[in-house]
Amino acid sequence: MKLQVPSQGAGDRAELRIDDLARAAGTTVRNVRAYQDRGLLPPAARRGRANIYEQAHLERLQLIAQLLDRGHTLAGIKELLDAWESGTGLGGVLGLVAEVTAPWSDEEPVRLGRAAMVESFHGVEDLHAIDVAVRLGVLIPVPEDDGVDADEFLVPSPGLLDVAVELHALGVPLPAITGHLEELRQDITHLARRFVEFSAIHIFVRYAGHQLTDQEAVEAVGTVRRLRPLARAAVDAELARAMRLEATRLLDAAVAGPLRELVREEL
DNA sequence: CTTCTTACA
DNA sequence: TGTAAGCA
Numbered sequence: 360m361k362l363q364v365p366s367q368g369a370g371d372r373a374e375l376r377i378d379d380l381a382r383a384a385g386t387t388v389r390n391v392r393a394y395q396d397r398g399l400l401p402p403a404a405r406r407g408r409a410n411i412y413e414q415a416h417l418e419r420l421q422l423i424a425q426l427l428d429r430g431h432t433l434a435g436i437k438e439l440l441d442a443w444e445s446g447t448g449l450g451g452v453l454g455l456v457a458e459v460t461a462p463w464s465d466e467e468p469v470r471l472g473r474a475a476m477v478e479s480f481h482g483v484e485d486l487h488a489i490d491v492a493v494r495l496g497v498l499i500p501v502p503e504d505d506g507v508d509a510d511e512f513l514v515p516s517p518g519l520l521d522v523a524v525e526l527h528a529l530g531v532p533l534p535a536i537t538g539h540l541e542e543l544r545q546d547i548t549h550l551a552r553r554f555v556e557f558s559a560i561h562i563f564v565r566y567a568g569h570q571l572t573d574q575e576a577v578e579a580v581g582t583v584r585r586l587r588p589l590a591r592a593a594v595d596a597e598l599a600r601a602m603r604l605e606a607t608r609l610l611d612a613a614v615a616g617p618l619r620e621l622v623r624e625e626l
Numbered sequence: 627c628t629t630c631t632t633a634c635a
Numbered sequence: 636t637g638t639a640a641g642c643a
Binding site for chain 2: 636637638639640641642643
């Protein structure tokens with residue numbers, strides 16, 4: 360909530376015309392209107408004869424586009440959206456929105472001097488790697504400077520940086536590390552999206568169509584609160600399983616003889 | 627004139 | 636969902 364990643368241009372509060380909105384969401388003006396007519400998209404504020412949209416509209420449009428892309432029908436999406444809507448009406452008061460919006464991490468950001476960081480990488484200073492790290496949000500240049508020339512960085516996830524340090528200590532080149540993280544980021548985003556979507560469909564859809572009772576609202580908050588540990592547990596278990604499988608597979612191909620059994624024990 | 631809307635395919 | 640013509 361307090362961490363702002365300066366990823367995009369500062370002018371996020373801009374008012375959008377329907378054309379900009381459509382383009383930004385990768386759809387067409389025609390569709391924006393169609394979604395509005397079907398109640399998937401909230402009506403735009405009107406200034407005279409002009410339609411004024413803002414980022415809330417953009418976000419919803421992008422959500423619609425994603426769900427559509429995944430083969431959901433417009434009717435189905437509307438049902439989900441309605442469920443969401445009726446939840447936030449009451450949930451806004453109860454902090455349901457905050458629960459969903461809050462960063463799913465309990466890590467404390469730290470400040471790290473450039474010299475100290477270079478030090479932890481055994482004196483290796485790879486400007487390109489730093490550049491990628493900044494782009495990925497692993498490092499955030501402190502406001503006074505910008506770009507790769509900053510003297511100090513904000514590290515949102517010290518744990519993640521530690522991973523990089525460890526890998527580097529093991530002899531993995533920095534470009535390989537940043538490149539791998541970039542790939543991992545995409546895969547994980549995909550995972551998270553699936554999980555949230557799955558939850559929405561199978562859990563929140565039962566609240567569709569009516570205002571939430573107090574009882575239901577409390578339930579919903581509890582459910583959302585449980586989502587993170589559930590997701591983590593599932594990913595943890597599956598990751599462990601997959602790692603064991605893949606490692607075993609690799610070892611079978613690479614190690615022969617009695618050594619194989621010994622190594623396999625270690626997994 | 628441009629932007630939005632409506633209607634038709 | 637694209638396109639063309641009418642409306643503000």
